Amino acid sequence: MSESEARLHERKHFWRDELLLILSMVIFVVVVYALDNALQPVFTPATLLLAGVLLAIIPAGIWLVFFNLQDRAEPEPKGYVLAIFGLGALLAAAIGIPVAESLFRVSHWIHTSTVATILGGILVVGFTQEFLKYAAVRYSIYHTDEFDEPTDGVIYATAAGLGYATVLNIQFVVANGGVDLGAGVIRMAVVALAQATFSGITGYFLGRAKFESEPIWWMPLGITLAAVFNGLFNWLQGIVIRPTVTLSGASNNAWLGLVLATLVALLTTGLLLWLVRRNIKHLQTQA
Template sequence: MWAWENMVLPENVSQIPFMKKDKDITCCICHQRLDPPYNLLGGRAYCDHHYAVVNRPHPSFWRAALLQLLGMALLAGLVAWLAETFVGPLAGMPLLVASLLLAIVPSALWLIFFYQQDRLEPEPTQKVAAVFLLAALLTDVLGRRIVYDWYQVNLWAPTDTLTSLLASILIIAVAAQLIIYVAMRVLVYDSPEFDERMDGIIYGTVAGLGVATVTNLHFVLGSGGVALGPGVIQTVTTALAQASFGGLQGWFMAEARFEHKPVWWVPLGFLIAVVSNGVFSWLIGEVSATGLQVEAWRSLLFGMLVAIFAFLLLAGLMQRSHAVTLRR
Protein backbone atom coordinates (compact mmCIF):
# COMPACT_ATOMS: atom_id res chain seq x y z
CA MET A 1 0.00 0.00 0.00
CA TRP A 2 1.36 3.41 -0.96
CA ALA A 3 1.84 6.08 1.68
CA TRP A 4 -0.60 8.50 0.06
CA GLU A 5 -3.49 6.04 -0.11
CA ASN A 6 -4.72 6.90 3.40
CA MET A 7 -3.56 10.50 3.54
CA VAL A 8 -6.04 13.23 4.42
CA LEU A 9 -7.13 15.22 1.37
CA PRO A 10 -8.62 18.69 1.32
CA GLU A 11 -11.97 19.14 -0.38
CA ASN A 12 -10.11 20.37 -3.48
CA VAL A 13 -7.19 18.10 -4.34
CA SER A 14 -5.63 20.80 -6.52
CA GLN A 15 -4.86 22.71 -3.33
CA ILE A 16 -1.99 20.29 -2.66
CA PRO A 17 0.92 21.87 -4.54
CA PHE A 18 3.31 19.00 -4.04
CA MET A 19 0.96 16.29 -5.30
CA LYS A 20 2.09 15.15 -8.75
CA LYS A 21 -0.44 14.50 -11.46
CA ASP A 22 0.91 11.01 -12.08
CA LYS A 23 0.44 9.82 -8.52
CA ASP A 24 -2.56 7.65 -7.79
CA ILE A 25 -5.35 8.64 -5.49
CA THR A 26 -7.26 5.55 -4.42
CA CYS A 27 -10.54 4.76 -2.69
CA CYS A 28 -9.95 4.44 1.04
CA ILE A 29 -12.19 1.34 1.13
CA CYS A 30 -11.33 -0.79 -1.91
CA HIS A 31 -8.11 1.01 -2.99
CA GLN A 32 -9.36 1.35 -6.57
CA ARG A 33 -7.46 4.00 -8.54
CA LEU A 34 -9.51 7.18 -8.95
CA ASP A 35 -9.68 9.85 -11.62
CA PRO A 36 -10.89 13.43 -11.18
CA PRO A 37 -13.35 14.67 -10.11
CA TYR A 38 -12.88 12.97 -6.76
CA ASN A 39 -15.58 11.97 -4.29
CA LEU A 40 -14.28 13.41 -1.03
CA LEU A 41 -15.75 12.93 2.43
CA GLY A 42 -14.04 14.12 5.58
CA GLY A 43 -10.75 14.47 3.73
CA ARG A 44 -10.82 10.94 2.27
CA ALA A 45 -11.39 9.84 -1.32
CA TYR A 46 -13.99 7.27 -2.41
CA CYS A 47 -14.91 5.47 -5.59
CA ASP A 48 -18.44 6.10 -6.86
CA HIS A 49 -19.79 2.88 -5.36
CA HIS A 50 -18.42 3.33 -1.86
CA TYR A 51 -19.23 7.04 -1.81
CA ALA A 52 -22.88 6.13 -2.41
CA VAL A 53 -22.77 3.31 0.14
CA VAL A 54 -20.95 4.97 3.04
CA ASN A 55 -23.79 7.33 3.91
CA ARG A 56 -26.72 5.26 2.73
CA PRO A 57 -29.81 6.12 4.80
CA HIS A 58 -31.71 3.30 6.50
CA PRO A 59 -35.06 4.76 7.59
CA SER A 60 -36.82 1.40 7.51
CA PHE A 61 -34.09 -0.11 9.70
CA TRP A 62 -34.68 2.36 12.52
CA ARG A 63 -38.45 1.96 12.41
CA ALA A 64 -38.07 -1.80 12.53
CA ALA A 65 -35.51 -1.52 15.34
CA LEU A 66 -37.97 0.38 17.51
CA LEU A 67 -40.64 -2.24 16.83
CA GLN A 68 -38.09 -4.94 17.70
CA LEU A 69 -37.30 -3.23 21.01
CA LEU A 70 -40.96 -2.94 21.92
CA GLY A 71 -41.62 -6.50 20.79
CA MET A 72 -38.79 -7.92 22.89
CA ALA A 73 -39.95 -5.99 25.94
CA LEU A 74 -43.55 -7.17 25.53
CA LEU A 75 -42.42 -10.75 24.93
CA ALA A 76 -40.21 -10.65 28.02
CA GLY A 77 -43.06 -9.27 30.07
CA LEU A 78 -45.45 -11.95 28.82
CA VAL A 79 -42.99 -14.78 29.47
CA ALA A 80 -42.20 -13.39 32.92
CA TRP A 81 -45.89 -13.18 33.79
CA LEU A 82 -46.56 -16.71 32.57
CA ALA A 83 -43.52 -18.01 34.44
CA GLU A 84 -44.49 -16.32 37.69
CA THR A 85 -48.08 -17.50 37.35
CA PHE A 86 -47.60 -21.11 36.29
CA VAL A 87 -43.93 -22.09 36.85
CA GLY A 88 -41.80 -22.00 40.00
CA PRO A 89 -37.99 -22.05 40.48
CA LEU A 90 -36.18 -24.76 38.53
CA ALA A 91 -33.28 -27.05 39.39
CA GLY A 92 -31.18 -29.71 37.71
CA MET A 93 -31.62 -30.38 34.01
CA PRO A 94 -34.69 -28.12 33.62
CA LEU A 95 -32.60 -25.27 35.05
CA LEU A 96 -29.80 -25.95 32.56
CA VAL A 97 -32.20 -25.96 29.61
CA ALA A 98 -33.96 -22.83 30.80
CA SER A 99 -30.61 -21.14 31.44
CA LEU A 100 -29.43 -21.78 27.91
CA LEU A 101 -32.69 -20.49 26.48
CA LEU A 102 -32.71 -17.37 28.66
CA ALA A 103 -29.10 -16.59 27.79
CA ILE A 104 -29.30 -17.25 24.06
CA VAL A 105 -32.80 -16.29 22.90
CA PRO A 106 -32.59 -12.48 23.43
CA SER A 107 -29.33 -12.26 21.50
CA ALA A 108 -30.57 -14.70 18.86
CA LEU A 109 -33.64 -12.53 18.24
CA TRP A 110 -31.42 -9.49 17.71
CA LEU A 111 -29.10 -11.36 15.35
CA ILE A 112 -32.05 -12.60 13.29
CA PHE A 113 -33.39 -9.05 13.17
CA PHE A 114 -30.11 -7.64 11.84
CA TYR A 115 -29.81 -10.40 9.28
CA GLN A 116 -33.32 -9.70 7.99
CA GLN A 117 -32.91 -5.92 7.92
CA ASP A 118 -29.47 -5.61 6.34
CA ARG A 119 -30.62 -6.92 2.96
CA LEU A 120 -29.45 -4.15 0.63
CA GLU A 121 -25.85 -5.15 1.18
CA PRO A 122 -25.87 -7.85 3.87
CA GLU A 123 -22.85 -8.29 6.07
CA PRO A 124 -21.02 -11.61 5.57
CA THR A 125 -22.52 -14.15 7.93
CA GLN A 126 -19.04 -15.38 8.81
CA LYS A 127 -17.96 -11.88 9.86
CA VAL A 128 -21.03 -11.32 12.01
CA ALA A 129 -20.64 -14.74 13.65
CA ALA A 130 -16.92 -14.17 14.20
CA VAL A 131 -17.48 -10.83 15.93
CA PHE A 132 -20.18 -12.33 18.14
CA LEU A 133 -18.12 -15.39 19.06
CA LEU A 134 -14.91 -13.45 19.73
CA ALA A 135 -16.76 -11.02 22.00
CA ALA A 136 -18.38 -13.94 23.83
CA LEU A 137 -15.05 -15.76 24.18
CA LEU A 138 -13.25 -12.66 25.46
CA THR A 139 -16.03 -12.04 27.95
CA ASP A 140 -15.69 -15.55 29.33
CA VAL A 141 -11.91 -15.89 29.47
CA LEU A 142 -10.88 -12.26 30.02
CA GLY A 143 -13.79 -10.06 31.05
CA ARG A 144 -14.99 -12.22 33.92
CA ARG A 145 -11.42 -12.83 35.02
CA ILE A 146 -10.79 -9.08 35.22
CA VAL A 147 -13.99 -8.41 37.15
CA TYR A 148 -14.19 -11.39 39.49
CA ASP A 149 -10.65 -12.80 39.77
CA TRP A 150 -8.32 -9.82 39.49
CA TYR A 151 -10.44 -7.09 41.06
CA GLN A 152 -12.96 -9.32 42.90
CA VAL A 153 -15.58 -6.64 42.47
CA ASN A 154 -18.34 -8.73 44.01
CA LEU A 155 -16.51 -8.72 47.37
CA TRP A 156 -16.08 -4.97 47.88
CA ALA A 157 -18.17 -3.02 45.36
CA PRO A 158 -21.46 -3.25 47.33
CA THR A 159 -19.81 -1.48 50.29
CA ASP A 160 -21.48 1.86 49.56
CA THR A 161 -23.19 3.74 46.75
CA LEU A 162 -20.16 5.63 45.44
CA THR A 163 -17.92 2.56 45.49
CA SER A 164 -20.54 0.54 43.66
CA LEU A 165 -20.95 3.23 40.99
CA LEU A 166 -17.20 3.63 40.43
CA ALA A 167 -16.70 -0.14 40.21
CA SER A 168 -19.51 -0.38 37.69
CA ILE A 169 -17.93 2.30 35.49
CA LEU A 170 -14.18 1.83 35.92
CA ILE A 171 -14.02 -1.97 35.98
CA ILE A 172 -17.16 -3.70 34.71
CA ALA A 173 -18.05 -1.25 31.93
CA VAL A 174 -14.43 -0.72 30.88
CA ALA A 175 -13.99 -4.49 30.49
CA ALA A 176 -17.20 -4.82 28.44
CA GLN A 177 -16.50 -1.92 26.09
CA LEU A 178 -12.87 -2.93 25.65
CA ILE A 179 -14.01 -6.37 24.53
CA ILE A 180 -16.42 -4.78 22.03
CA TYR A 181 -13.64 -2.56 20.68
CA VAL A 182 -11.17 -5.43 20.31
CA ALA A 183 -13.70 -7.70 18.58
CA MET A 184 -14.47 -5.00 16.00
CA ARG A 185 -10.93 -3.74 15.57
CA VAL A 186 -9.37 -7.14 15.07
CA LEU A 187 -11.96 -8.78 12.84
CA VAL A 188 -13.78 -6.19 10.72
CA TYR A 189 -12.53 -2.62 11.10
CA ASP A 190 -10.05 -2.72 8.22
CA SER A 191 -11.96 -5.17 6.04
CA PRO A 192 -13.61 -4.12 2.74
CA GLU A 193 -16.96 -5.36 4.08
CA PHE A 194 -16.91 -2.50 6.60
CA ASP A 195 -17.99 0.00 3.96
CA GLU A 196 -20.72 2.18 5.50
CA ARG A 197 -21.47 3.91 8.76
CA MET A 198 -24.32 1.54 9.54
CA ASP A 199 -21.81 -1.32 9.64
CA GLY A 200 -20.19 0.22 12.71
CA ILE A 201 -23.51 0.19 14.54
CA ILE A 202 -24.31 -3.36 13.42
CA TYR A 203 -20.94 -4.87 14.32
CA GLY A 204 -20.82 -2.94 17.61
CA THR A 205 -24.28 -4.20 18.50
CA VAL A 206 -23.36 -7.77 17.59
CA ALA A 207 -20.23 -7.58 19.76
CA GLY A 208 -22.36 -6.23 22.60
CA LEU A 209 -24.70 -9.19 22.19
CA GLY A 210 -21.72 -11.52 22.52
CA VAL A 211 -20.89 -9.86 25.84
CA ALA A 212 -24.53 -10.04 26.94
CA THR A 213 -24.94 -13.72 26.07
CA VAL A 214 -22.05 -14.88 28.24
CA THR A 215 -23.02 -12.48 31.02
CA ASN A 216 -26.56 -13.83 30.99
CA LEU A 217 -25.43 -17.44 30.89
CA HIS A 218 -23.26 -17.03 33.98
CA PHE A 219 -25.98 -15.04 35.73
CA VAL A 220 -28.62 -17.74 35.29
CA LEU A 221 -26.34 -20.72 35.97
CA GLY A 222 -24.76 -18.99 38.96
CA SER A 223 -28.12 -18.29 40.55
CA GLY A 224 -28.64 -21.94 41.42
CA GLY A 225 -32.27 -21.94 40.36
CA VAL A 226 -33.45 -18.47 39.45
CA ALA A 227 -37.16 -17.86 39.08
CA LEU A 228 -37.97 -17.63 35.39
CA GLY A 229 -39.87 -14.35 35.72
CA PRO A 230 -37.01 -12.20 37.07
CA GLY A 231 -34.57 -14.26 35.01
CA VAL A 232 -36.08 -13.48 31.62
CA ILE A 233 -36.39 -9.79 32.49
CA GLN A 234 -32.75 -9.66 33.62
CA THR A 235 -31.44 -11.35 30.48
CA VAL A 236 -33.52 -9.22 28.09
CA THR A 237 -32.50 -6.03 29.91
CA THR A 238 -28.82 -7.01 29.71
CA ALA A 239 -29.12 -7.75 25.99
CA LEU A 240 -30.86 -4.42 25.33
CA ALA A 241 -28.21 -2.50 27.25
CA GLN A 242 -25.11 -4.14 25.76
CA ALA A 243 -26.56 -3.94 22.25
CA SER A 244 -27.23 -0.21 22.70
CA PHE A 245 -23.83 0.71 24.11
CA GLY A 246 -22.04 -1.52 21.61
CA GLY A 247 -23.87 0.23 18.79
CA LEU A 248 -22.93 3.63 20.22
CA GLN A 249 -19.24 2.74 20.35
CA GLY A 250 -19.48 1.24 16.86
CA TRP A 251 -20.81 4.54 15.50
CA PHE A 252 -17.78 6.43 16.81
CA MET A 253 -15.48 3.85 15.25
CA ALA A 254 -17.33 4.09 11.93
CA GLU A 255 -16.98 7.88 11.91
CA ALA A 256 -13.22 7.50 12.36
CA ARG A 257 -13.13 4.86 9.64
CA PHE A 258 -14.83 6.97 6.97
CA GLU A 259 -13.75 10.50 7.86
CA HIS A 260 -10.58 12.04 9.16
CA LYS A 261 -11.15 12.52 12.88
CA PRO A 262 -8.84 13.81 15.63
CA VAL A 263 -6.78 11.25 17.51
CA TRP A 264 -9.06 11.61 20.54
CA TRP A 265 -12.27 10.76 18.63
CA VAL A 266 -12.36 6.98 19.20
CA PRO A 267 -11.18 7.29 22.84
CA LEU A 268 -13.98 9.82 23.36
CA GLY A 269 -16.52 7.35 21.99
CA PHE A 270 -15.06 4.64 24.22
CA LEU A 271 -15.32 6.93 27.26
CA ILE A 272 -18.93 7.89 26.51
CA ALA A 273 -19.91 4.23 26.03
CA VAL A 274 -18.10 3.21 29.24
CA VAL A 275 -19.74 5.88 31.38
CA SER A 276 -23.16 5.18 29.85
CA ASN A 277 -22.79 1.44 30.37
CA GLY A 278 -21.47 1.77 33.90
CA VAL A 279 -24.09 4.25 35.05
CA PHE A 280 -26.86 2.18 33.47
CA SER A 281 -25.67 -1.05 35.10
CA TRP A 282 -25.54 0.69 38.46
CA LEU A 283 -28.90 2.44 38.03
CA ILE A 284 -30.66 -0.73 36.96
CA GLY A 285 -30.14 -2.11 40.47
CA GLU A 286 -31.26 1.13 42.06
CA VAL A 287 -34.34 1.42 39.87
CA SER A 288 -35.42 -2.18 40.46
CA ALA A 289 -34.93 -2.01 44.24
CA THR A 290 -37.96 -1.42 46.45
CA GLY A 291 -36.81 -1.50 50.04
CA LEU A 292 -35.39 -4.96 50.64
CA GLN A 293 -37.21 -6.39 47.62
CA VAL A 294 -36.34 -6.28 43.94
CA GLU A 295 -38.99 -5.37 41.39
CA ALA A 296 -37.76 -6.80 38.09
CA TRP A 297 -40.46 -5.05 36.07
CA ARG A 298 -38.87 -1.70 36.79
CA SER A 299 -35.60 -2.99 35.33
CA LEU A 300 -37.34 -4.03 32.13
CA LEU A 301 -39.07 -0.67 31.72
CA PHE A 302 -35.90 1.27 32.43
CA GLY A 303 -33.81 -0.92 30.12
CA MET A 304 -36.33 -0.56 27.30
CA LEU A 305 -36.41 3.24 27.67
CA VAL A 306 -32.61 3.47 27.63
CA ALA A 307 -32.38 1.22 24.56
CA ILE A 308 -35.02 3.25 22.71
CA PHE A 309 -33.22 6.49 23.57
CA ALA A 310 -29.88 5.06 22.41
CA PHE A 311 -31.27 3.89 19.07
CA LEU A 312 -33.09 7.19 18.49
CA LEU A 313 -29.82 8.97 19.22
CA LEU A 314 -27.95 6.79 16.74
CA ALA A 315 -30.66 7.33 14.13
CA GLY A 316 -30.33 11.08 14.61
CA LEU A 317 -26.54 10.95 14.32
CA MET A 318 -26.79 8.90 11.14
CA GLN A 319 -29.32 11.33 9.66
CA ARG A 320 -27.08 14.27 10.54
CA SER A 321 -24.05 12.63 8.90
CA HIS A 322 -26.11 11.92 5.78
CA ALA A 323 -27.33 15.54 5.63
CA VAL A 324 -23.78 16.88 6.01
CA THR A 325 -22.60 14.67 3.16
CA LEU A 326 -25.40 15.87 0.88
CA ARG A 327 -24.48 19.50 1.58
CA ARG A 328 -20.95 18.76 0.44
Protein backbone atom coordinates in the same frame (compact mmCIF):
# COMPACT_ATOMS: atom_id res chain seq x y z
CA MET B 1 -29.82 7.89 -6.94
CA SER B 2 -26.30 6.89 -5.89
CA GLU B 3 -25.54 3.77 -3.86
CA SER B 4 -24.89 5.80 -0.72
CA GLU B 5 -28.13 7.75 -1.21
CA ALA B 6 -30.02 4.47 -1.60
CA ARG B 7 -28.60 3.27 1.68
CA LEU B 8 -29.64 6.48 3.39
CA HIS B 9 -33.15 6.22 1.96
CA GLU B 10 -33.44 2.62 3.10
CA ARG B 11 -32.49 3.57 6.66
CA LYS B 12 -35.63 5.67 6.97
CA HIS B 13 -37.18 2.36 8.12
CA PHE B 14 -34.61 2.03 10.89
CA TRP B 15 -36.74 3.46 13.69
CA ARG B 16 -39.77 1.36 12.76
CA ASP B 17 -37.65 -1.80 12.72
CA GLU B 18 -36.04 -0.92 16.02
CA LEU B 19 -39.33 -0.16 17.73
CA LEU B 20 -40.91 -3.41 16.54
CA LEU B 21 -37.99 -5.53 17.66
CA ILE B 22 -37.54 -3.85 21.03
CA LEU B 23 -41.25 -4.41 21.54
CA SER B 24 -40.67 -8.03 20.53
CA MET B 25 -38.06 -8.28 23.28
CA VAL B 26 -40.53 -6.91 25.82
CA ILE B 27 -43.30 -9.20 24.55
CA PHE B 28 -40.95 -12.17 24.85
CA VAL B 29 -40.30 -11.28 28.49
CA VAL B 30 -44.01 -10.81 29.21
CA VAL B 31 -44.92 -14.15 27.59
CA VAL B 32 -42.26 -16.12 29.47
CA TYR B 33 -43.16 -14.40 32.75
CA ALA B 34 -46.88 -15.07 32.24
CA LEU B 35 -46.34 -18.71 31.29
CA ASP B 36 -44.11 -19.24 34.30
CA ASN B 37 -46.77 -17.82 36.64
CA ALA B 38 -49.64 -19.68 34.96
CA LEU B 39 -48.02 -23.08 34.55
CA GLN B 40 -45.64 -22.97 37.52
CA PRO B 41 -43.46 -25.66 35.95
CA VAL B 42 -41.38 -27.92 38.14
CA PHE B 43 -37.81 -28.36 36.94
CA THR B 44 -35.05 -30.68 37.91
CA PRO B 45 -31.72 -28.94 38.58
CA ALA B 46 -30.49 -29.99 35.14
CA THR B 47 -33.57 -28.80 33.23
CA LEU B 48 -33.66 -25.55 35.20
CA LEU B 49 -30.06 -24.90 34.19
CA LEU B 50 -30.82 -25.78 30.57
CA ALA B 51 -33.89 -23.52 30.51
CA GLY B 52 -31.84 -20.66 31.94
CA VAL B 53 -29.13 -21.04 29.30
CA LEU B 54 -31.78 -21.06 26.56
CA LEU B 55 -33.33 -17.87 27.91
CA ALA B 56 -29.86 -16.31 27.99
CA ILE B 57 -29.44 -16.91 24.26
CA ILE B 58 -32.86 -15.81 22.96
CA PRO B 59 -32.53 -12.02 23.62
CA ALA B 60 -29.33 -11.93 21.58
CA GLY B 61 -31.11 -13.67 18.73
CA ILE B 62 -33.84 -11.03 18.73
CA TRP B 63 -31.32 -8.21 18.56
CA LEU B 64 -29.27 -9.86 15.83
CA VAL B 65 -32.42 -10.07 13.72
CA PHE B 66 -33.02 -6.38 14.39
CA PHE B 67 -29.62 -5.32 13.12
CA ASN B 68 -29.92 -7.54 10.07
CA LEU B 69 -33.17 -5.73 9.23
CA GLN B 70 -31.51 -2.39 9.89
CA ASP B 71 -28.89 -3.09 7.23
CA ARG B 72 -31.23 -4.16 4.43
CA ALA B 73 -29.67 -1.79 1.89
CA GLU B 74 -26.50 -3.89 1.94
CA PRO B 75 -27.05 -6.89 4.22
CA GLU B 76 -24.03 -7.87 6.24
CA PRO B 77 -22.91 -11.49 5.70
CA LYS B 78 -24.44 -13.50 8.52
CA GLY B 79 -21.18 -15.37 8.96
CA TYR B 80 -19.32 -12.16 9.80
CA VAL B 81 -22.01 -10.96 12.19
CA LEU B 82 -22.03 -14.30 13.98
CA ALA B 83 -18.22 -14.35 14.05
CA ILE B 84 -18.12 -10.96 15.79
CA PHE B 85 -20.86 -12.17 18.14
CA GLY B 86 -18.70 -15.18 18.97
CA LEU B 87 -15.59 -13.05 19.39
CA GLY B 88 -17.40 -10.77 21.83
CA ALA B 89 -18.51 -13.84 23.78
CA LEU B 90 -14.99 -15.28 23.76
CA LEU B 91 -13.42 -12.05 25.01
CA ALA B 92 -16.01 -11.85 27.79
CA ALA B 93 -15.32 -15.39 28.95
CA ALA B 94 -11.53 -15.32 28.52
CA ILE B 95 -10.73 -11.77 29.68
CA GLY B 96 -13.69 -9.65 30.75
CA ILE B 97 -15.19 -11.79 33.49
CA PRO B 98 -11.82 -12.95 34.91
CA VAL B 99 -10.56 -9.34 35.04
CA ALA B 100 -13.67 -8.14 36.85
CA GLU B 101 -14.14 -11.08 39.19
CA SER B 102 -10.66 -12.53 39.77
CA LEU B 103 -8.39 -9.51 39.35
CA PHE B 104 -10.52 -6.66 40.72
CA ARG B 105 -13.01 -8.81 42.67
CA VAL B 106 -15.70 -6.22 41.99
CA SER B 107 -18.53 -8.29 43.45
CA HIS B 108 -16.89 -7.91 46.89
CA TRP B 109 -16.90 -4.11 46.99
CA ILE B 110 -18.82 -2.50 44.14
CA HIS B 111 -22.09 -2.29 46.10
CA THR B 112 -20.57 -1.08 49.37
CA SER B 113 -21.31 2.60 48.64
CA THR B 114 -22.68 4.88 45.95
CA VAL B 115 -19.19 6.13 45.07
CA ALA B 116 -17.88 2.57 44.76
CA THR B 117 -20.83 1.59 42.58
CA ILE B 118 -20.41 4.50 40.18
CA LEU B 119 -16.61 4.56 39.98
CA GLY B 120 -16.29 0.78 39.89
CA GLY B 121 -19.06 0.55 37.33
CA ILE B 122 -17.30 3.05 35.06
CA LEU B 123 -13.57 2.57 35.63
CA VAL B 124 -13.46 -1.21 36.08
CA VAL B 125 -16.59 -2.85 34.69
CA GLY B 126 -17.47 -0.22 32.09
CA PHE B 127 -14.01 0.28 30.60
CA THR B 128 -13.24 -3.43 30.59
CA GLN B 129 -16.46 -4.34 28.81
CA GLU B 130 -16.45 -1.49 26.31
CA PHE B 131 -12.78 -1.84 25.39
CA LEU B 132 -13.15 -5.56 24.76
CA LYS B 133 -16.22 -5.03 22.59
CA TYR B 134 -14.32 -2.32 20.71
CA ALA B 135 -11.36 -4.68 20.25
CA ALA B 136 -13.63 -7.41 18.88
CA VAL B 137 -14.47 -5.11 15.95
CA ARG B 138 -11.35 -2.97 15.60
CA TYR B 139 -8.93 -5.87 15.26
CA SER B 140 -11.08 -8.07 13.03
CA ILE B 141 -13.81 -6.94 10.62
CA TYR B 142 -12.78 -3.27 10.75
CA HIS B 143 -9.99 -3.73 8.19
CA THR B 144 -12.03 -5.75 5.69
CA ASP B 145 -14.16 -4.70 2.73
CA GLU B 146 -17.29 -5.79 4.60
CA PHE B 147 -16.93 -2.76 6.87
CA ASP B 148 -17.89 -0.38 4.07
CA GLU B 149 -20.23 2.23 5.57
CA PRO B 150 -20.57 4.13 8.87
CA THR B 151 -23.54 2.11 10.12
CA ASP B 152 -21.44 -1.06 10.00
CA GLY B 153 -19.67 0.17 13.12
CA VAL B 154 -22.96 0.11 15.03
CA ILE B 155 -23.97 -3.27 13.60
CA TYR B 156 -20.73 -5.12 14.34
CA ALA B 157 -20.14 -3.48 17.72
CA THR B 158 -23.65 -4.43 18.76
CA ALA B 159 -23.03 -8.01 17.65
CA ALA B 160 -19.96 -8.03 19.91
CA GLY B 161 -22.02 -6.57 22.73
CA LEU B 162 -24.66 -9.25 22.33
CA GLY B 163 -22.00 -11.93 22.52
CA TYR B 164 -20.69 -10.32 25.68
CA ALA B 165 -24.21 -10.10 27.14
CA THR B 166 -24.92 -13.75 26.38
CA VAL B 167 -21.84 -14.89 28.28
CA LEU B 168 -22.71 -12.61 31.22
CA ASN B 169 -26.19 -14.12 31.33
CA ILE B 170 -24.95 -17.70 31.02
CA GLN B 171 -22.43 -17.05 33.79
CA PHE B 172 -25.24 -15.77 36.01
CA VAL B 173 -27.35 -18.86 35.28
CA VAL B 174 -24.52 -21.30 35.91
CA ALA B 175 -23.31 -19.53 39.06
CA ASN B 176 -26.81 -19.79 40.53
CA GLY B 177 -27.51 -23.32 39.32
CA GLY B 178 -30.35 -21.99 37.17
CA VAL B 179 -32.70 -19.06 37.65
CA ASP B 180 -36.34 -18.42 38.38
CA LEU B 181 -37.78 -18.13 34.88
CA GLY B 182 -39.94 -15.08 35.57
CA ALA B 183 -37.32 -12.93 37.25
CA GLY B 184 -34.49 -14.45 35.23
CA VAL B 185 -35.89 -13.56 31.82
CA ILE B 186 -36.27 -9.92 32.89
CA ARG B 187 -32.65 -9.75 34.02
CA MET B 188 -31.41 -11.35 30.82
CA ALA B 189 -33.37 -8.96 28.63
CA VAL B 190 -32.02 -5.99 30.59
CA VAL B 191 -28.41 -7.17 30.21
CA ALA B 192 -28.86 -7.75 26.47
CA LEU B 193 -30.51 -4.36 25.95
CA ALA B 194 -27.82 -2.56 27.93
CA GLN B 195 -24.82 -4.26 26.33
CA ALA B 196 -26.21 -3.79 22.82
CA THR B 197 -27.01 -0.14 23.47
CA PHE B 198 -23.62 0.86 24.87
CA SER B 199 -21.79 -1.10 22.18
CA GLY B 200 -23.70 0.95 19.63
CA ILE B 201 -22.07 4.10 21.01
CA THR B 202 -18.59 2.68 20.46
CA GLY B 203 -19.71 1.42 17.06
CA TYR B 204 -20.75 4.90 15.97
CA PHE B 205 -17.29 6.20 16.83
CA LEU B 206 -15.72 3.27 14.95
CA GLY B 207 -17.78 4.06 11.86
CA ARG B 208 -16.69 7.68 11.93
CA ALA B 209 -13.05 6.72 12.50
CA LYS B 210 -13.08 4.36 9.50
CA PHE B 211 -14.39 6.84 6.96
CA GLU B 212 -13.20 10.21 8.25
CA SER B 213 -9.92 11.62 9.51
CA GLU B 214 -10.73 11.91 13.18
CA PRO B 215 -8.23 13.15 15.80
CA ILE B 216 -6.25 10.72 17.94
CA TRP B 217 -8.58 11.24 20.90
CA TRP B 218 -11.69 10.24 18.93
CA MET B 219 -11.82 6.53 19.78
CA PRO B 220 -10.74 6.96 23.42
CA LEU B 221 -13.60 9.45 23.72
CA GLY B 222 -16.06 6.95 22.27
CA ILE B 223 -14.97 4.14 24.58
CA THR B 224 -15.05 6.51 27.56
CA LEU B 225 -18.59 7.67 26.78
CA ALA B 226 -19.76 4.07 26.42
CA ALA B 227 -18.08 3.13 29.72
CA VAL B 228 -19.62 6.12 31.53
CA PHE B 229 -23.10 5.31 30.26
CA ASN B 230 -22.53 1.66 31.17
CA GLY B 231 -21.55 2.47 34.74
CA LEU B 232 -24.26 5.08 35.28
CA PHE B 233 -26.93 2.76 33.89
CA ASN B 234 -25.93 -0.05 36.24
CA TRP B 235 -26.02 2.37 39.16
CA LEU B 236 -29.49 3.63 38.20
CA GLN B 237 -30.62 0.07 37.59
CA GLY B 238 -29.62 -0.84 41.12
CA ILE B 239 -31.66 2.04 42.50
CA VAL B 240 -34.71 1.29 40.36
CA ILE B 241 -34.93 -2.44 41.12
CA ARG B 242 -34.17 -2.08 44.82
CA PRO B 243 -36.97 -3.91 46.70
CA THR B 244 -39.64 -1.67 48.20
CA VAL B 245 -40.62 -2.59 51.75
CA THR B 246 -44.17 -1.82 52.89
CA LEU B 247 -46.48 -3.04 55.64
CA SER B 248 -47.64 -5.81 53.32
CA GLY B 249 -44.09 -7.00 52.66
CA ALA B 250 -41.31 -6.44 50.14
CA SER B 251 -41.98 -6.00 46.44
CA ASN B 252 -39.53 -6.66 43.63
CA ASN B 253 -39.10 -3.85 41.10
CA ALA B 254 -37.52 -5.90 38.30
CA TRP B 255 -40.15 -4.67 35.84
CA LEU B 256 -39.08 -1.08 36.45
CA GLY B 257 -35.57 -2.15 35.53
CA LEU B 258 -36.85 -3.50 32.22
CA VAL B 259 -38.72 -0.25 31.57
CA LEU B 260 -35.53 1.73 32.25
CA ALA B 261 -33.46 -0.48 29.94
CA THR B 262 -36.05 -0.24 27.18
CA LEU B 263 -36.24 3.55 27.38
CA VAL B 264 -32.45 3.86 27.38
CA ALA B 265 -32.22 1.54 24.36
CA LEU B 266 -34.85 3.51 22.44
CA LEU B 267 -33.41 6.92 23.21
CA THR B 268 -29.79 5.94 22.59
CA THR B 269 -30.46 4.10 19.35
CA GLY B 270 -32.64 6.95 18.13
CA LEU B 271 -29.78 9.35 18.79
CA LEU B 272 -27.32 7.05 17.03
CA LEU B 273 -29.66 6.80 14.05
CA TRP B 274 -29.77 10.59 13.76
CA LEU B 275 -25.99 10.89 14.11
CA VAL B 276 -25.28 8.18 11.52
CA ARG B 277 -27.70 9.70 9.01
CA ARG B 278 -26.17 13.12 9.51
CA ASN B 279 -22.72 11.62 9.01
CA ILE B 280 -23.76 9.87 5.79
CA LYS B 281 -25.22 13.11 4.42
CA HIS B 282 -21.95 14.84 5.25
CA LEU B 283 -19.99 12.15 3.40
CA GLN B 284 -22.31 12.47 0.40
CA THR B 285 -21.68 16.21 0.15
CA GLN B 286 -17.94 15.53 0.09
CA ALA B 287 -18.18 12.76 -2.52
